[in-house]
Amino acid sequence: MEINAYYNGYLQESQEVLGDMMDYGINTCSIEAEQFFTMFISSRVAEQFEKGNPRYIAGMSGGELAKEVIYKVTGKEPEQPEEFYLDKSPEYWCGWALAFYQWKTGRSFKKIYDIVSIQEILFMYPTHHEADIERFVATMDQLYAKRHTKTYLQQFRENINMSVQELAEESGLRLSDIIELEKNFCKIMHTSAETVFHLSRILGCNMEDLLEI
Structure with missing residues (x-):
């Protein structure tokens, strides 16, 4: 029996929020992708997100979430305005897909990131972003099974x-x-x-x- 991370009624919105967060942090604020995602984890915002805390998965925009991550880590809130576009970036898709995978598996973002880097996920964009999300899930599961060699x-x-x-x-x-x-x-x-x-x-x-x- 599959046990998801939180109520699926929040899933679509949480995917959009995490996608916008990644786009804002990486593209608008020009923070390197790996660095920004490690900030997301170390800020403990990731922990609240993966537990389905409504404030984080539905109560904030992606830009607001990114600003909270950056503020918690650096003590400074970025001033760049939120500018989100209809044409979504690879970074948006990365966050959108990761939110789904975390929800589906119940694994923490840290456990996922320990196995697969953000750059690797961005490399999947050309072959995965137009496919069904389950293709991304299958690819991630394959990498997880191959690389998770110790309990x-x-x-x-x-x-x-x-x-x-x-x-x-x-x-x-x-x-x-x-x-x-x-x-x-x-x-x-x-x-x-x-x-x-x-x-x-x-x-x-x-x-x-x-x-x-």
């Missing part, structure tokens, strides 16, 4: 230089259980919320960060 549990453990043995001792789980959680991508989805929460606290992340979605 998030293993990635976070390695990020803090903790051994499997140390994590087992710290968590109170058997070593074999930790090994199984790191080897079997589906295992974490059938683990108790209490255990996942405990592991996330040890690893310094959110519970959702460890889920293989």
Whole structure:
């Protein structure tokens, strides 16, 4: 059963907002594409957007959303006026398509961006922007399956230089259980919320960060 990120009644508007945000940040404000998207993530605006916070996915224009991202990161709000056109840019399509993919998969924007760069998505524009959105979804899923070679549990453990043995001792789980959680991508989805929460606290992340979605 597919579980989407938020109510689909907001989807069309959220796609348009994220598309306009990307267009404004990259084209109007002349911020490099990768830099602007990392600003979107680090500002925590992405986190609110992916959770379906109505203020962010429907209560602001794309330009307003971009301005909030830039202000949260730099402390300065851009003065460039919003100028959106009927002919949509590749950057608009990139945001529009990403909003759909995030909604459909429930993955965070950070998880998606860790696998596929904005430049790679922009390279898809000529072959994907006139096709059904499911073609983009299929391409992204293929890249995700090819590149996501370690469980998030293993990635976070390695990020803090903790051994499997140390994590087992710290968590109170058997070593074999930790090994199984790191080897079997589906295992974490059938683990108790209490255990996942405990592991996330040890690893310094959110519970959702460890889920293989």
